[in-house]
Structures are given as C-alpha cells and as structure tokens.
Amino acid sequence: MARLFNFKMMEPASIEHLATLRAKSGSDVDKEIYAFKDKAGREVGLRFDLTVGMTRYVCSKRGLRPPVKLAAAAGAWRYDEPQHARYRWFRQWDLEIFGPESLDADAEVIEATVRLFQRLGLGDVTVNVGDRRAVQAFVGKALHVEDEGRAVELMRALDKSQKRTLPELSKEYEQKGFDPRDVKSLFDFGSIAGPPEKVLDLLGERKVGAPSLASLNDLLRERGVKSVSFNMSIVRGIDYYTGVVFEVSDSAHPGLGSLAGGGRYDFLPRAFGRPELSATGAAGGIDRITMSMERSKDPVPLLVYVAVAGTGARDWAHAVLRELRAGGIACEAPLQPRPLSKQLEDANALGASWSLIVGEREASSRSVTVKDMRTGAEELLPLDGALARLRAPRA
Amino acid sequence: MARLFNFKMMEPASIEHLATLRAKSGSDVDKEIYAFKDKAGREVGLRFDLTVGMTRYVCSKRGLRPPVKLAAAAGAWRYDEPQHARYRWFRQWDLEIFGPESLDADAEVIEATVRLFQRLGLGDVTVNVGDRRAVQAFVGKALHVEDEGRAVELMRALDKSQKRTLPELSKEYEQKGFDPRDVKSLFDFGSIAGPPEKVLDLLGERKVGAPSLASLNDLLRERGVKSVSFNMSIVRGIDYYTGVVFEVSDSAHPGLGSLAGGGRYDFLPRAFGRPELSATGAAGGIDRITMSMERSKDPVPLLVYVAVAGTGARDWAHAVLRELRAGGIACEAPLQPRPLSKQLEDANALGASWSLIVGEREASSRSVTVKDMRTGAEELLPLDGALARLRAPRA
Numbered sequence: 001m002a003r004l005f006n007f008k009m010m011e012p013a014s015i016e017h018l019a020t021l022r023a024k025s026g027s028d029v030d031k032e033i034y035a036f037k038d039k040a041g042r043e044v045g046l047r048f049d050l051t052v053g054m055t056r057y058v059c060s061k062r063g064l065r066p067p068v069k070l071a072a073a074a075g076a077w078r079y080d081e082p083q084h085a086r087y088r089w090f091r092q093w094d095l096e097i098f099g100p101e102s103l104d105a106d107a108e109v110i111e112a113t114v115r116l117f118q119r120l121g122l123g124d125v126t127v128n129v130g131d132r133r134a135v136q137a138f139v140g141k142a143l144h145v146e147d148e149g150r151a152v153e154l155m156r157a158l159d160k161s162q163k164r165t166l167p168e169l170s171k172e173y174e175q176k177g178f179d180p181r182d183v184k185s186l187f188d189f190g191s192i193a194g195p196p197e198k199v200l201d202l203l204g205e206r207k208v209g210a211p212s213l214a215s216l217n218d219l220l221r222e223r224g225v226k227s228v229s230f231n232m233s234i235v236r237g238i239d240y241y242t243g244v245v246f247e248v249s250d251s252a253h254p255g256l257g258s259l260a261g262g263g264r265y266d267f268l269p270r271a272f273g274r275p276e277l278s279a280t281g282a283a284g285g286i287d288r289i290t291m292s293m294e295r296s297k298d299p300v301p302l303l304v305y306v307a308v309a310g311t312g313a314r315d316w317a318h319a320v321l322r323e324l325r326a327g328g329i330a331c332e333a334p335l336q337p338r339p340l341s342k343q344l345e346d347a348n349a350l351g352a353s354w355s356l357i358v359g360e361r362e363a364s365s366r367s368v369t370v371k372d373m374r375t376g377a378e379e380l381l382p383l384d385g386a387l388a389r390l391r392a393p394r395a
Numbered sequence: 396m397a398r399l400f401n402f403k404m405m406e407p408a409s410i411e412h413l414a415t416l417r418a419k420s421g422s423d424v425d426k427e428i429y430a431f432k433d434k435a436g437r438e439v440g441l442r443f444d445l446t447v448g449m450t451r452y453v454c455s456k457r458g459l460r461p462p463v464k465l466a467a468a469a470g471a472w473r474y475d476e477p478q479h480a481r482y483r484w485f486r487q488w489d490l491e492i493f494g495p496e497s498l499d500a501d502a503e504v505i506e507a508t509v510r511l512f513q514r515l516g517l518g519d520v521t522v523n524v525g526d527r528r529a530v531q532a533f534v535g536k537a538l539h540v541e542d543e544g545r546a547v548e549l550m551r552a553l554d555k556s557q558k559r560t561l562p563e564l565s566k567e568y569e570q571k572g573f574d575p576r577d578v579k580s581l582f583d584f585g586s587i588a589g590p591p592e593k594v595l596d597l598l599g600e601r602k603v604g605a606p607s608l609a610s611l612n613d614l615l616r617e618r619g620v621k622s623v624s625f626n627m628s629i630v631r632g633i634d635y636y637t638g639v640v641f642e643v644s645d646s647a648h649p650g651l652g653s654l655a656g657g658g659r660y661d662f663l664p665r666a667f668g669r670p671e672l673s674a675t676g677a678a679g680g681i682d683r684i685t686m687s688m689e690r691s692k693d694p695v696p697l698l699v700y701v702a703v704a705g706t707g708a709r710d711w712a713h714a715v716l717r718e719l720r721a722g723g724i725a726c727e728a729p730l731q732p733r734p735l736s737k738q739l740e741d742a743n744a745l746g747a748s749w750s751l752i753v754g755e756r757e758a759s760s761r762s763v764t765v766k767d768m769r770t771g772a773e774e775l776l777p778l779d780g781a782l783a784r785l786r787a788p789r790a
Binding site for chain 2: 075102315
C-alpha cells in the first residue's frame with residue numbers, strides 16, 4: 001500500500017542516543033525505553049517506535065525535497081513488563097509525511113491507513129478524528145483559560161476522560177485550582193462525537209470554530225474515505241501532537257482498542273532543530289493485524305510431500321521437486337532414507353495436502369503416484385497431469 | 396525460495412543473554428558483541444547473527460518434530476568500527492535444518508542457497524565446499540598428530556593459509572613446537588581444489604578417506620546442483636563447524652569474497668544441552684545482494700504523477716488516483732495547491748514517467764491529459780485509454 005501512494009520504504013536506526021529518544025517520549029515513556037550504556041560509555045537506547053528515527057533522519061538531511069513521504073515496517077522495543085500479547089519486542093508499520101503544513105497530507109495519511117486495512121481484508125474500521133486546535137479553542141474561548149500551561153493541563157483531563165469518571169477528575173482538578181464547572185464543561189465537550197457534519201454543527205452551536213476539521217472533512221470526502229467519525233475526546237499525547245489526531249478502531253469491536261493511530265506532530269521536528277518542517281503520520285501494530293487475519297480466513301496453503309520409494313528413484317524425485325518449485329509450489333522430501341509408511345506419516349505431520357510417491361516404476365515412466373492425503377486415494381499420473389491435479393480446486 | 400523448500404519463516408530474538416551469544420562466538424567474536432547490562436542488571440547482548448537465536452529456540456522446544464527447517468531474514472548488530480559497506484547493523488538471510496545428522500540436509504541447504512541466487516538473477520556463483528572431517532583425517536593419518544588439541548591448532552593454520560604466506564605460518568607454528576614439514580604438507584593439502592571428482596581422486600591418492608564428500612557429491616548431482624567446487628582450504632570456524640562447510644562466491648569476481656557461507660555445526664546444539672540434535676545451515680548478507688542487484692539491472696519502476704489544475708477537478712483527480720492504485724500503479728498528487736508548472740517540476744523531481752493532468756475540462760468528460768515526461772508530448776484520453784497507455788511498453 002505504501003508503494004501505491006509512493007511512500008519510500010526505509011528502516012530507521014535501531015539504536016539512538018538516549019537524548020534523541022527522549023525528545024519524543026517525554027516523561028511518559030521514558031521509563032519504558034530499553035536504555036543502556038554502550039561500550040564507549042554513551043547513553044543510548046533501542047528505538048521504541050519508528051517515528052523518532054525517521055524524523056531524526058529527515059531533520060538531519062537538509063537536501064531532501066519536501067514533501068518527503070516515508071514508510072517503514074520493523075520491530076521496536078519497550079522495557080515493559082511483558083503481558084499477554086504485549087511483549088518487549090513488537091512490530092509496527094509507520095507512514096510519515098514531512099513538509100509544509102498541509103491538511104491534505106493529514107488526509108493522505110488517513111486515506112493510506114484506511115486503504116491498508118481494506119487491502120488486508122479488514123475494511124470494517126472506523127477512523128475517529130480529533131483536533132488539538134478545536135480543544136484549544138474551546139478551552140480558550142468557552143472556558144476563558146488563557147494561560148498556556150493551565151490550558152495544557154486542562155486538556156490532559158480530556159485524554160483522561162476516556163478512562164475515568166467525572167467525579168474523580170473533578171476532585172483531582174479542584175485540588176489543582178480548577179473550577180469543577182470547567183471540568184464538567186470539558187467532559188461534556190469530550191462527549192461530542194459522531195458523523196463529521198453533526199459534530200461540526202454541534203461545535204458551531206457552541207461557538208467553537210473548527211476550520212481545520214471542516215476542511216479535513218471536505219478533503220476526506222474528495223478522497224472517497226468513508227467511515228470517518230469526529231470525536232472530541234481524541235487528543236492523544238497532548239505534549240506531542242499539534243493538530244489533527246486520529247485513532248482507528250474495528251467497527252464491529254470498538255472495545256478491542258485502537259488498531260492504529262496518528263496525527264500531526266510539528267513538535268518533534270522543532271525539537272530536532274527544523275521548526276520550518278511540519279510532520280504528520282500514522283502507525284499501527286503488525287502482530288495484532290496478523291492475529292486478526294489468521295483468525296479471519298485463509299485456507300491451508302498448498303504443501304506437497306514427495307515420498308521416495310527406493311534409491312533408484314532419487315534422481316527422478318529431485319526432478320519432480322524442481323518442477324514443483326519452478327511452478328511456485330512448496331514441497332519437501334525426506335532428508336534420509338525412511339520406509340514409505342514413515343514418509344507418509346511425516347507428510348501428514350507437515351500438513352501436506354498431497355503426496356507424490358516416486359519409485360522405480362514411476363521413474364522409468366516419468367510419472368508419479370498422486371496420493372490425496374485427505375481421502376487416501378492414489379492415482380498414477382504423468383508429471384504434467386499430476387501438476388494439473390494439484391492446482392485444480394478440491395471439492 | 397525458503398517457502399518453496401518448506402522452511403518456516405521466523406524472527407529470532409533480538410536480545411539474548413550474553414552467555415547464550417558467547418556459546419557460539421567464542422573469543423573471536425566476543426569483543427564484537429553489542430553487549431550491555433539491562434535495567435535489571437542482567438548481562439545481555441544484541442544478536443550478532445540469526446543462527447544462535449534460531450538454535451537456542453529449537454533446542455528449548457522439545458516438542459518439535461525433526462527435521463525442523465527454519466528460515467529468517469532480519470538485522471543483526473556487531474560492535475565493530477564501521478567501515479565502507481560494513482556497518483554496526485546489517486541484514487542477513489539464514490536457512491537452518493535441525494534433526495538427525497544427514498548429508499542430504501547439507502545438500503538441501505546448499506541447493507536452496509544456489510536456487511536463491513538463481514532466483515535473484517545472480518546465478519553465476521560457485522559453491523566452494525570443504526569438510527572438517529577430511530582435514531581431520533589428513534592431520535591424523537598423514538601427519539600423525541593424534542592429540543586433539545594439537546590437531547585443532549594445526550587445522551587453524553589451514554584457515555590462515557588463505558591470507559598468509561607459508562614462511563610466515565611455518566615460523567609461527569615452529570615456535571608452537573610444530574614440525575615445519577607438517578605445516579608445509581598442510582599448506583599443500585589446502586591447495587587441493589577444483590571439480591569434485593578431481594579433488595576426490597587427489598584425496599584418494601593421498602590415502603585421505605573422504606566418504607562424506609563422495610556422498611555429498613552424489614547427493615548434489617541428484618539435485619542438479621552445478622557449479623560446485625571442492626576446496627580443502629575451506630574450514631571456516633574450526634571450533635564451531637563439525638562437518639561439511641561451504642562458501643559461495645561470485646564466479647566472475649571470486650576476489651569480492653564470500654556472498655554466503657555455512658556448514659554443519661553440531662557443536663552449538665550440544666552447547667545448548669541437545670547433543671542428539673544435529674544442525675546445518677547457511678547465511679548471507681542481504682545488503683550486499685541488494686547492491687549487486689541494483690548495479691546489475693532493473694528499469695525505473697513506473698510512477699505516475701496526477702497534476703490537479705483547479706479545485707473543481709479535485710474529486711475527479713482522486714477518482715483517477717484510486718483507479719491507478721486499484722490497478723497496482725504507484726502514483727501521487729500534490730498535497731497543497733500549487734501552480735501546474737510547479738507540479739510538473741515536482742513530477743520530474745520524483746522521477747515520474749508520466750503525468751496525468753486533470754482539470755475541469757477533463758473532469759467533465761471523465762478523461763485525463765496524458766503527458767509523457769520524457770518527450771513532453773500530451774494527449775487527451777478517456778481514463779481507460781490512459782491506463783492502457785501507461786501499461787504499454789515504451790519505445
């Protein structure tokens with residue numbers, strides 16, 4: 001999918017200076033970085049995502065012509081306590097666009113993400129889109145919180161609103177000196193979610209301007225991207241994201257959590273000394289996608305076992321193996337002399353759909369005995385007839 | 396290629412206990428391990444190859460049914476001084492067969508390796524095969540060195556004979572108490588190389604039995620593997636390999652060094668507590684292969700730029716992009732409003748072979764203006780005609 005959108009594949013560095021990794025992670029993820037001193041005493045760490053390395057690379061290459069569209073699919077490490085389906089090493093995919101700020105780049109990242117899931121046969125996803133600037137406008141204009149530090153602190157309550165109750169948050173924020181009515185208003189604001197037009201109307205009623213979201217909606221409609229929902233509680237890392245943010249969920253199982261997420265993060269190129277570069281992207285786990293795909297479909301792939309009956313048949317057996325492989329068919333044969341009955345047991349254990357039995361009779365007639373491993377039926381066929389049989393769909 | 400031989404793909408662990416990595420590396424590679432203490436104070440290291448992790452995995456899984464055929468393609472790390480085309484992180488491919496000792500497994504690894512290079516269009520390779528047991532027989536029977544430690548030390552001279560002169564080695568080994576005539580004999584032995592039958596004859600004349608090599612030659616002939624050379628100076632890591640060893644070189648440029656190598660290494664499963672398991676495999680660098688392939692061929696892949704003339708054409712432009720991508724064609728369009736002339740400059744900078752210009756005229760007639768970026772020629776075509784034009788071979 002990345003190729004079709006002309007993203008260039010790269011693999012970011014596995015080891016970065018700790019300071020580089022910390023530029024993104026802040027205090028939240030810092031403790032999860034797999035950090036160590038190398039033999040030269042430098043403080044380094046293993047990448048915990050693909051974005052930092054790609055951004056550091058682009059920021060350091062001043063000759064690149066924007067927009068720079070990069071993609072990666074590789075492993076990353078977190079020094080977490082391992083849990084079920086959450087390991088210290090995991091694989092991610094990642095799409096990033098670096099260049100001048102452009103809502104159409106956000107739209108392109110969202111489109112490519114949706115097309116990726118469609119291509120994988122997991123098309124029934126919802127993209128929940130928020131915008132940090134809309135939240136900021138609400139906090140400034142409706143709640144009249146002008147001080148930036150205070151505003152950011154309040155916005156963090158929105159992120160927490162997905163997991164905590166209003167009374168809990170009210171109490172916490174009252175102790176910090178916030179008006180509980182503001183927290184309540186913010187909580188209500190976070191509940192604005194649904195079809196984009198409806199959300200834009202509700203924002204309008206509250207006099208919260210969201211010009212970016214209105215434009216983004218037009219751009220996504222142009223691109224034919226459906227199943228987009230606007231959701232004001234989506235803010236993600238508030239210290240990190242600077243514009244549009246989104247999370248992708250399985251429409252049928254929204255409770256399973258996010259399959260992918262992303263947004264605009266001008267913050268990071270700025271930290272790497274390139275304030276003129278804007279950046280937007282998306283990332284998702286590969287292991288979880290693989291698991292869903294394995295669960296959802298796929299017949300057993302074709303595997304053929306070539307059983308060798310007698311050493312006089314070995315040359316012919318290997319000619320058969322070469323012919324199968326030339327035709328793209330996975331096959332294997334015993335690696336040591338073994339009675340035919342044991343070979344057929346091996347074929348079963350390997351999950352072969354067919355065995356081709358090759359003895360001296362078959363060798364002299366350039367044929368094979370085709371054995372259907374499901375029914376046990378056998379038939380002597382010339383090699384090309386056998387290949388056609390293997391390729392024919394089975395009842 | 397791994398799939399066609401029914402090797403199962405896996406990715407071995409990136410981080411291993413240092414003791415596990417040392418089981419293979421011995422003192423030679425130890426200093427090159429990217430080692431560190433993790434946050435829990437454990438001595439660990441990044442994998443320096445794929446074999447150790449795969450072997451550790453197979454040895455720890457007692458339920459696997461042999462032969463276990465595994466393949467991997469992934470990165471590894473060495474704490475070397477970086478040099479041209481030799482970095483601290485590099486990618487390798489790897490094939491391994493674990494199970495009872497079987498020369499046919501060695502033959503299968505060699506065949507799969509040769510077929511891999513053929514499939515990549517790098518078919519003109521030579522597989523130089525040696526056998527530690529033949530060397531051992533020569534050292535024991537011709538030189539009468541019975542003590543195992545002394546024999547191993549002498550065998551190491553053979554490995555060094557590829558890079559050093561006889562007088563240098565003679566001097567070094569005389570100081571260790573070896574007879575210079577033995578070193579000379581070993582040097583001569585190492586020069587035995589060439590077509591398998593010729594080498595087997597020469598070994599016979601010297602009364603060095605090499606039954607494994609004779610059988611391997613038959614097995615490789617059965618498999619139709621050509622371009623095999625037997626070479627008595629190929630011993631590779633003498634502490635590590637226990638049987639057949641081989642190195643693959645580019646027949647046209649043997650001086651470029653080895654493209655891949657491997658052999659039987661029963662030593663390692665033994666170190667991991669599974670003395671009954673035998674193991675044989677091959678590995679090679681991916682970066683070097685990629686470089687050779689890039690040098691050797693490949694037309695520029697097709698990239699199409701969709702230039703948008705006027706906002707009224709945006710819907711149609713995105714319909715065109717979707718149609719191109721559905722047909723497997725990589726394409727991109729501007730991510731912000733831009734004059735047409737600048738868009739065509741971008742198309743050139745990206746290396747697009749064609750631009751499809753989409754304005755309101757084209758939108759209203761469901762057509763596109765196809766611009767050949769090489770000649771500058773333009774033609775208005777309906778979309779399906781344009782797709783056919785893009786796919787047609789160019790003069």
